[in-house]
Amino acid sequence: MTNGFPLSTPLLAMVLALAPTSARAQGKPTTAAAEEAARAEVLALKGDGLIAVPPWVEILAGDSMGVGWMTAEPADGHVEWTQKPGEAADSDWRRSTASKHGLVQANSTIQKAVLKGYDPTKPLRLRAVSRPIVKFQPYKVEYGEPVKSVEVEIRPLRRGDGSASFVVLNDVHDHIQFYPLLTPLPGSDFDFAVLAGDIVTDPMTEKQVVESLLLPMAWLASRGIPCFFLRGNHETRGAMARRLHEYLVLPFDRYYAAMTFGPMRLLLLDTGEDKPDSSVEYSGLVDFDAYMEDQRDWLAAEITSDAHEAATWHVAVQHIPPDYRTPPEKKWYGPTRIETLFGPLYDAGKLDLIVAAHNHRAAVVPPNPDPSRGAQYYVFIGDAHPLAKATIQRVDATPKTLRVRRFQSDGTVGAEHSWTRP
Numbered sequence: 001m002t003n004g005f006p007l008s009t010p011l012l013a014m015v016l017a018l019a020p021t022s023a024r025a026q027g028k029p030t031t032a033a034a035e036e037a038a039r040a041e042v043l044a045l046k047g048d049g050l051i052a053v054p055p056w057v058e059i060l061a062g063d064s065m066g067v068g069w070m071t072a073e074p075a076d077g078h079v080e081w082t083q084k085p086g087e088a089a090d091s092d093w094r095r096s097t098a099s100k101h102g103l104v105q106a107n108s109t110i111q112k113a114v115l116k117g118y119d120p121t122k123p124l125r126l127r128a129v130s131r132p133i134v135k136f137q138p139y140k141v142e143y144g145e146p147v148k149s150v151e152v153e154i155r156p157l158r159r160g161d162g163s164a165s166f167v168v169l170n171d172v173h174d175h176i177q178f179y180p181l182l183t184p185l186p187g188s189d190f191d192f193a194v195l196a197g198d199i200v201t202d203p204m205t206e207k208q209v210v211e212s213l214l215l216p217m218a219w220l221a222s223r224g225i226p227c228f229f230l231r232g233n234h235e236t237r238g239a240m241a242r243r244l245h246e247y248l249v250l251p252f253d254r255y256y257a258a259m260t261f262g263p264m265r266l267l268l269l270d271t272g273e274d275k276p277d278s279s280v281e282y283s284g285l286v287d288f289d290a291y292m293e294d295q296r297d298w299l300a301a302e303i304t305s306d307a308h309e310a311a312t313w314h315v316a317v318q319h320i321p322p323d324y325r326t327p328p329e330k331k332w333y334g335p336t337r338i339e340t341l342f343g344p345l346y347d348a349g350k351l352d353l354i355v356a357a358h359n360h361r362a363a364v365v366p367p368n369p370d371p372s373r374g375a376q377y378y379v380f381i382g383d384a385h386p387l388a389k390a391t392i393q394r395v396d397a398t399p400k401t402l403r404v405r406r407f408q409s410d411g412t413v414g415a416e417h418s419w420t421r422p
Contacts, residue, residue, distance in 0.1 A: 197232020
């Protein structure tokens with residue numbers, strides 16, 4: 001075990017080989033070998049039967065989750081789930097599906113279900129079930145034999161002691177080996193993971209979406225970890241950018257959301273592109289100025305909501321970070337737009353912390369020493385590839401304390417900060 005994560009002996013040795021001691025002198029596998037094995041671990045989840053990608057689990061709220069999986073051919077699908085431990089009778093398994101515009105999803109290789117009505121303080125066991133569609137006629141559909149996925153057990157999303165904890169991975173850029181190598185570092189006792197953008201680099205094909213996003217989310221689910229996917233500026237580019245939402249289960253069909261976990265109100269924000277809409281790179285095909293204004297209006301309403309005002313701690317996760325220290329003449333359009341549209345709302349909403357990404361350079365931005373200029377919150381920015389500089393960040397909230405830590409790939413803590421309240 002490494003921080004509560006079951007790892008095979010070879011992979012554990014490879015993880016340990018990443019420590020700064022001389023791995024070669026000790027006869028341990030090289031970092032390259034560790035990365036190769038970790039990548040193979042994620043890709044091994046691909047199925048060669050009807051279930052082509054096993055279930056991944058996405059957070060929709062503190063008490064609801066979406067489940068996605070893929071089939072090798074057009075099929076229908078539902079999820080069976082139970083919270084009974086051990087052997088469960090057929091009657092103990094409940095069934096959930098997904099529908100839109102009155103139609104239950106079917107006749108596709110992308111399968112989804114939405115789970116509600118469970119106890120979020122208890123583990124949740126689930127498995128996906130699909131039937132291949134042999135013939136789809138207006139008044140009769142013929143199915144093949146149903147196939148069940150492997151069962152996964154998802155950890156509780158709510159804790160009895162009123163605390164909450166999550167981790168943030170960012171700027172993976174298709175380096176899927178980072179998930180087995182980084183996820184164990186902050187310990188295993190967190191509730192969920194946020195993938196904070198640039199997880200997929202300029203998605204061009206379904207194969208890339210599967211291998212760089214869906215399989216990693218399925219790997220997390222196989223370890224009991226639900227997740228939330230946030231876009232970065234690279235997920236908005238490429239031929240598959242406009243289809244990415246088809247593979248995901250998004251709250252209210254949006255890439256941004258607000259949720260409460262324990263004493264913490266969590267804002268999950270989509271920061272869009274980093275250049276003006278008119279930039280030649282976008283070929284006239286983006287409209288992020290209007291999109292960000294719509295999100296600003298949503299955020300303005302959110303920070304006056306009862307749920308936001310009732311929270312002790314206010315935390316945001318987003319891809320592009322604000323940074324008041326950067327002179328305006330050196331600041332890219334994307335960060336400027338964020339600070340202009342969202343900046344006043346961050347302060348009005350009494351944000352304590354923003355966990356961000358994008359810069360490929362770890363940093364901590366402290367509150368502005370001049371309160372009259374706003375930005376009265378910390379910004380913790382994660383690093384990126386290669387593995388030697390990659391990071392994973394962890395946030396822990398209790399009714400009296402908030403703590404953020406940035407873990408380096410060798411397991412050390414590169415930065416941290418804590419808050420306390422009566």
